[in-house]
Amino acid sequence: MISVSSASVDYFPENEWKALTQKLSIAISVCSELAREYKCDLFVDSRWPATGLKLRNLLQTRYIRITLNPNYLVNKETFFELREHTVVRVPFIYSKIKGHRLLIVIPEDRIQHKEYIYSLILQLLEKSAADAT
Amino acid sequence: MGSPGGNLTTDQIRNMDSAGLEAPNPLLDPANYIGGLGTGAIKWANRPYWRYIGSNSNPTSGWMTRGWGWKPPYGTNFSEAKNALQMPFEPTEVTRIDVPWYQPVRGPRPANLHPEWGGGGGSEYFRGWRWPE
Numbered sequence: 001m002i003s004v005s006s007a008s009v010d011y012f013p014e015n016e017w018k019a020l021t022q023k024l025s026i027a028i029s030v031c032s033e034l035a036r037e038y039k040c041d042l043f044v045d046s047r048w049p050a051t052g053l054k055l056r057n058l059l060q061t062r063y064i065r066i067t068l069n070p071n072y073l074v075n076k077e078t079f080f081e082l083r084e085h086t087v088v089r090v091p092f093i094y095s096k097i098k099g100h101r102l103l104i105v106i107p108e109d110r111i112q113h114k115e116y117i118y119s120l121i122l123q124l125l126e127k128s129a130a131d132a133t
Numbered sequence: 134m135g136s137p138g139g140n141l142t143t144d145q146i147r148n149m150d151s152a153g154l155e156a157p158n159p160l161l162d163p164a165n166y167i168g169g170l171g172t173g174a175i176k177w178a179n180r181p182y183w184r185y186i187g188s189n190s191n192p193t194s195g196w197m198t199r200g201w202g203w204k205p206p207y208g209t210n211f212s213e214a215k216n217a218l219q220m221p222f223e224p225t226e227v228t229r230i231d232v233p234w235y236q237p238v239r240g241p242r243p244a245n246l247h248p249e250w251g252g253g254g255g256s257e258y259f260r261g262w263r264w265p266e
Contacts, residue, residue, distance in 0.1 A: 009191060009194075010189075010196060012189075046264075046265035048247065063246070070221060070250060071221075073222050074222070081249075095243040
């Protein structure tokens, strides 16, 4: 069972934060499983409801994220987005976002479908493994 | 005490000479420069932190930023602050945070987790030993 963070957050009242992160509990569990399987890190965010994976190599980190609608604070529409971005980083010297893109919008009623979330992220991981070889 | 008529005695002249020898010119003393640099470095390390806040901000949040100088890094250019710090809303205010020297602060690290909100690259700090998860 994945515990949902109840940390003090920046942008949401505590009840809203709990409700929104609860919606992500299945996605968090899927990402934890994939992180173990693919030996990468789980992406966590204490300020915004999101989960995903962090894939590091020497100079860059690739983030695959399932994140709440980025305009939620304005329009209060509850849906999630699968996004991807890469950060090139030399510690203490240089850091730049190389590219980012929105891959798919996940409606609220699909965010708790384990197989759907699993296959979405797995496709991305397999594609990046294929690109690397 | 001078002699009648305002002339100085031999003892008074000797005392003045020895007093002059015992008071080195402070401009020639390297210790003063090193001390000054040390004091300056300590002052610089204790320069204030800042928080860009808006209606959604949590007043007790530990997240902060700071620049190279003593002023808020983006001044009152709130759209630049939103972009650099990747905030989900445009802040409307900037407040100074004075952290006592004995309290731990983690950072800096560049903001780069949410490119959907801005280009990032602004310095993030957090009050505590560890980044929150």
